[in-house]
Amino acid sequence: MPPFGSDNYAPTHPEVLAAIAAADHGYAVAYGDDPWTARLADRVRELFGAGATAFPVLNGTGANVISLMATTSRWAGVVASDVAHVNTDENGAPERVGGLKLLTRHATDGRITVADVEAWAGELGDVHRAQPAVLTLTQATELGTVYRVEELRALVEAAHALGLAVHVDGSRLANAAAFLGVELRALTTDVGVDIVSLGAAKNGGMLGEAVVVLGPDDAPTPGAAAARRAAAEAVPFLRKSTMQLASKTRYVSAQLLAMLDVDPTGATSGGEARPLWWRNASAANAAAARLRAGVEALGTDAVRVTRPTEANAVFATLPRAAADRLRTQTRFYDWADGETPDRVEVRWMCSWATTEADVDGFVRALAESL
Structure with a gap:
């Protein structure tokens, strides 16, 4: 992953x-x-x-x-x-x-x-x-x-x-x-x-x-x-x-x-040619939005999204033990203490290269860690 x-x-x-x-x-x-x-x-x-x-x-x-x-x-x-x-x-x-x-x-x-x-x-x-x-x-x-x-x-x-x-x-x-x-x-x-x-x-x-x-x-x-x-x-x-x-x-x-520069191959978004900065940023933002939706779809209070997801980052709190288990499969950073000593706020970042399959695999691994 x-x-x-x-x-x-x-x-x-x-x-x-x-x-x-x-x-x-x-x-x-x-x-x-x-x-x-x-x-x-x-x-x-x-x-x-x-x-x-x-x-x-x-x-x-x-x-x-x-x-x-x-x-x-x-x-x-x-x-x-x-x-x-x-x-x-x-x-x-x-x-x-x-x-x-x-x-x-x-x-x-x-x-x-x-x-x-x-x-x-x-x-x-x-x-x-x-x-x-x-x-x-x-x-x-x-x-x-x-x-x-x-x-x-x-x-x-x-x-x-x-x-x-x-x-x-x-x-x-x-x-x-x-x-x-x-x-x-x-x-x-x-x-x-x-x-x-x-x-x-x-x-x-x-x-x-x-x-x-x-x-x-x-x-x-x-x-x-x-x-x-x-x-x-x-x-x-x-x-x-x-x-x-x-x-x-x-x-x-x-x-x-x-x-x-505008992409010379004609890559488009909404019918318009778009430069690489736009295409890459849009892909990263979309991956973060998908990740947030996947986390929320788990339907458990064990993991709670804590901040607005407007760019390419998702912040959430979850049990520290679950975060440690998840970290055996992927790397991410702790951000702050959670609501209680046994919980931690983490940051999950997406990039231009993050695929839908990457996000879905992460959500499955998160569910298992919980």
Whole structure:
């Protein structure tokens, strides 16, 4: 049985591998001065707006740290959910590498609120406090929930009103967009987001992400426009100094292009040609929805789904002993304590490669473990 621990466990999608192989032909100038990176820049402008700039990097943590450093200063703070990836799973990289204090707020379902942003207003101008300078939003969240378009717009407006930039950790941005049935631009450019960590590895890529700075002309305020210009100027230097500039950038850019370009074979969804990011994210989301339905169909209180299933994660509680028995057949992670000491909350992740047979086999194994 395949693992359900993380979408990072999934293999690289064949179309991405083909793109890497196609890029592995002859010589190309290093450090991003190559045709693939130039084409990626064009494609990002097509998708995110004429002024958007793309900077391929090696991994998601690097993309996040660079984005936050580019929109802050050394005495600044980053407003975030307490379960945001930058707070829980990046080994203090924003603090260690960026020198930035994380200003967290408890988020029951992973989503930060306008009130959470405005709660930091009193810190502004106080020399004794780290100055809130950027709001980071994880989309989809670590709890598998998704910010709606209007929620994002309200958060961006609240942040900009306080002079904060807005960053989106988009390692699963594709899953959020597929769930909502919108394009990537609708969750970024159109709501006023300033800078994005654009994910690929969790959605069929091999390695590599991109920092995308949105265009100044699309900024909702003059202050945001100025911040975006400054960020776009800073990212190239930050990328190098944080060891995120690949010498053979073409291989990262080729992967991102494979994800973002419309499928030339005409693969469709609802009668429209769809890019690989959409197809992969939709498949992962559908697998999670099937998994949740299968768990609920067991009809037992021994296993209880605990959170909304909106992207590609299912959270549930079950007896610890049952979880241990199930783990002899597949891999997954404990998330939190359960309702009682003998129970545990677990996270089951699906990927683009998770098949219906994989899900059904998992549900059968779960039933046996209970």
